[in-house]
Amino acid sequence: AQTVTQSQPEMSVQEAETVTLSCTYDTSENNYYLFWYKQPPSRQMILVIRQEAYKQQNATENRFSVNFQKAAKSFSLKISDSQLGDTAMYFCAFMKPEGNTGKLIFGQGTTLQVKP
């Protein structure tokens, strides 16, 4: 069975600085997807970034980028130029595709506080 571990329950960062959230996972699969989801307080969960395991290039979405180390089974999220609106709980998630569906297996989450 796949597992996802986020070892940092809480983190804080000053506005405009850079922060990295850690995530490791365990799987014997070769074809899978990794995601970072953001859940702001009392608001819905949204996708931040997605990485396909077969792609060596790290995914980037504006201020968000990942460091995907497949051999080490590590998938960290870097947030550059942190903004107050980045305050949220961040979940790392693993998915093994099963046809047109796939079950997300979430880590425990990291609560990020961006301070002014």
Place this chain on the structure above:
Amino acid sequence: DAMVIQNPRYQVTQFGKPVTLSCSQTLNHNVMYWYQQKSSQAPKLLFHYYDKDFNNEADTPDNFQSRRPNTSFCFLDIRSPGLGDAAMYLCATSTGPTYEQYFGPGTRLTVT
């Protein structure tokens, strides 16, 4: 805008009184998911539909049922809610090939 809608946003029910939570989508996605999320925890998948094919997670209690009458709507029925069922219930949709899941705002269920 295309979206996932959940009603109601807040639901209070009594111990043992059946309750139904609703999810609708305008994305026309063929997969719909129900998750349970307890306070400050990760969402836990209860079941999902691929079109009309129902897939139950092995550890989902029998107390939880679901219906999907058409592509747009999906319902979560809790037949006899217990205090331990108090949680946020999230609906999500997806379609291939990106496997991205789009979440609704959730329904917070309180059991008294």
